Amino acid sequence: MSVLAYLVAVWLLLVGIYGVVTSRHLVHLVTCLAVAQASTYVLLLAIGYRSGAKAPIFGDIPQSTPVVDPVVQALTLTDVVVSATVSALLLALAVQAHKRFGSVDPDELNALRG
Amino acid sequence: MSRRVRCVLALVALGVLGATLVVAVGDLEPFGQYPGPYGDVLAKVVPGERHTGQLVAATVLDYRGFDTLGEELILFTAACGCVALLRLRRRERSDEPSAPERPAPSLASRALGGALVGPVLVLSAYIVIHGHLTPGGGFSGGVIGAGALLLAYAAGQRVRLRRVGSIAMLEASEAIGAGGFVALALGGLIAVGATLQNFLPLGTSGMLLSAGTLPVGNLAIGIEVAGAVALIVAEFLEQALLEEPSE
Numbered sequence: 001m002s003v004l005a006y007l008v009a010v011w012l013l014l015v016g017i018y019g020v021v022t023s024r025h026l027v028h029l030v031t032c033l034a035v036a037q038a039s040t041y042v043l044l045l046a047i048g049y050r051s052g053a054k055a056p057i058f059g060d061i062p063q064s065t066p067v068v069d070p071v072v073q074a075l076t077l078t079d080v081v082v083s084a085t086v087s088a089l090l091l092a093l094a095v096q097a098h099k100r101f102g103s104v105d106p107d108e109l110n111a112l113r114g
Numbered sequence: 115m116s117r118r119v120r121c122v123l124a125l126v127a128l129g130v131l132g133a134t135l136v137v138a139v140g141d142l143e144p145f146g147q148y149p150g151p152y153g154d155v156l157a158k159v160v161p162g163e164r165h166t167g168q169l170v171a172a173t174v175l176d177y178r179g180f181d182t183l184g185e186e187l188i189l190f191t192a193a194c195g196c197v198a199l200l201r202l203r204r205r206e207r208s209d210e211p212s213a214p215e216r217p218a219p220s221l222a223s224r225a226l227g228g229a230l231v232g233p234v235l236v237l238s239a240y241i242v243i244h245g246h247l248t249p250g251g252g253f254s255g256g257v258i259g260a261g262a263l264l265l266a267y268a269a270g271q272r273v274r275l276r277r278v279g280s281i282a283m284l285e286a287s288e289a290i291g292a293g294g295f296v297a298l299a300l301g302g303l304i305a306v307g308a309t310l311q312n313f314l315p316l317g318t319s320g321m322l323l324s325a326g327t328l329p330v331g332n333l334a335i336g337i338e339v340a341g342a343v344a345l346i347v348a349e350f351l352e353q354a355l356l357e358e359p360s361e
């Protein structure tokens with residue numbers, strides 16, 4: 001059980017990439033990419049987790065309480081924001097691709113480009 | 115490359131990648147036994163140095179504030195990119211047939227959406243300004259604030275953003291927020307000699323006005339995130355609505 005959280009991260013990465021490779025729709029592709037990116041959140045938070053520890057906010061708890069690592073949580077926050085901006089940009093590109101090629105199937109875009 | 119060949123190749127590659135990763139995670143510390151030391155160091159020094167118990171906010175805005183600065187500018191650039199891409203699209207639209215009328219939303223979604231816009235904005239402001247005391251901060255609060263725009267859309271308000279100059283306001287708030295955070299970083303450089311170093315009075319831990327630059331940073335980020343997300347959402351909504359000719 002001690003590696004289950006890490007294996008979840010690996011699984012998310014693999015299914016996300018598989019979805020990207022086999023996608024037939026650009027919006028579906030962007031969603032699959034978001035799934036693959038979610039694996040990094042799980043991995044980061046799992047690394048910083050400490051059994052029985054509290055959230056790293058000393059409001060109501062004494063400062064000697066063991067807390068989970070705030071550094072990986074800050075990294076995850078950065079990660080979430082970057083992931084969201086990447087999705088937004090890719091969706092805007094998908095709108096443009098649909099306009100230009102009249103299709104949202106990545107395979108057809110390829111055929112039309114030449 | 116045919117689809118079939120591509121899928122087979124991808125499965126082989128993913129199998130290799132997956133096997134490598136599974137072997138790799140076997141060597142990580144077992145789940146739940148984080149060995150430190152960075153989190154422990156922060157837990158020791160933050161309350162004394164920053165007069166706050168919110169370790170994540172202190173990490174995001176001070177100890178790893180440089181990451182946040184980069185992230186902030188990524189968000190800013192991405193919002194600009196989205197706007198550039200989608201406005202290009204809009205200019206091309208003049209020769210298209212007009213889009214079908216959008217069906218009117220139900221009474222329930224109009225009433226609930228309209229009633230929630232105000233409380234959601236208040237919640238967003240609360241989360242932003244208490245970011246150095248409780249969970250939350252500029253990013254989460256900003257996104258919630260941008261959600262108010264979506265609620266207004268769900269409530270069926272005709273999103274005449276260009277006409278009333280709201281787009282210009284969103285762009286300005288995005289720029290002011292991003293510029294504000296950069297100014298905060300430079301302020302530390304000028305006042306005390308290091309980027310993002312605290313240069314404001316630290317106050318009493320637990321008070322609303324405490325922790326020096328943290329609440330100011332949260333406010334700048336909140337304004338920027340709310341502006342950027344709302345701008346992106348508004349541009350996509352204009353694509354979806356297609357009910358007004360450009361300009």
